[in-house]
Amino acid sequence: MFTRKRKFYTPFLSVILILVLFVVMSSSNIINIHRTTSSSTNSPSASYQRPNTNPGISVSRGTDPYENRQAFKNKLVVIDPGHGGDDSGADANGLLEKDIVLDISFRLNTILQRSGISTYLTRTEDKFIGINDRFRAANSKNASIIISIHCDWFDDTSHNGTSTLYYTSSNKQTGKLNDKEYAQIIQDELVKILGTSNRGILRRTDLGVLKYSKMPSALAELGFLSNKHDAELLASDSFRQKAALGLSRGIKKALINLE
Numbered sequence: 001m002f003t004r005k006r007k008f009y010t011p012f013l014s015v016i017l018i019l020v021l022f023v024v025m026s027s028s029n030i031i032n033i034h035r036t037t038s039s040s041t042n043s044p045s046a047s048y049q050r051p052n053t054n055p056g057i058s059v060s061r062g063t064d065p066y067e068n069r070q071a072f073k074n075k076l077v078v079i080d081p082g083h084g085g086d087d088s089g090a091d092a093n094g095l096l097e098k099d100i101v102l103d104i105s106f107r108l109n110t111i112l113q114r115s116g117i118s119t120y121l122t123r124t125e126d127k128f129i130g131i132n133d134r135f136r137a138a139n140s141k142n143a144s145i146i147i148s149i150h151c152d153w154f155d156d157t158s159h160n161g162t163s164t165l166y167y168t169s170s171n172k173q174t175g176k177l178n179d180k181e182y183a184q185i186i187q188d189e190l191v192k193i194l195g196t197s198n199r200g201i202l203r204r205t206d207l208g209v210l211k212y213s214k215m216p217s218a219l220a221e222l223g224f225l226s227n228k229h230d231a232e233l234l235a236s237d238s239f240r241q242k243a244a245l246g247l248s249r250g251i252k253k254a255l256i257n258l259e
Contacts, residue, residue, distance in 0.1 A: 085128030107244035161197025
């Protein structure tokens, strides 16, 4: 009897052992699969982020506090890149003012147009444009505002930082915003983003673009080409893009304040 029981139970026990082993191995695989899946969702490839196309600037949407397409309707912004052609503007540390401001103007133009703002550039190439032609273009097109873009220069190379120039604190023919208020808006937004030394806003009565334009006007001096540190910033792609962004935010806020 004992022998017969061994013959009967031995295959049966073998089947049970095989089933138990199969269950254990299956459970182990499920655990491993779960662990692999969990860890992959935290990996860099699983949380892909859009590449930053503007060096030094966040590309996250909804960060512009002055995005207001309704206020931008039927508004025209004239962008005036200073100098050009035979007039190179400031020339120091291997850089030419005319080239820097044209590059920044193109960047600014792109940002504004993406927000639905109509624009006009007084020059789009390395060409000399007279002062009269600059403000006359803005006046003839009934622009809402004009921004003139420049770099600064001084004999004392220790001078550095950003300033914005204006002509008058009285209202002109267009809108409720005067030059001084407009210049302050531009200055605040530029310094906020650039992090440069704040030289404030300055009144100038000898600049035709500011004096003879019929709409709020401002002239931004982004930095000193004569200062080595400022020149290094102005030569960099990221700084130029930041300057364009700061200008765009100042312009948008000014357009809103025109209402």
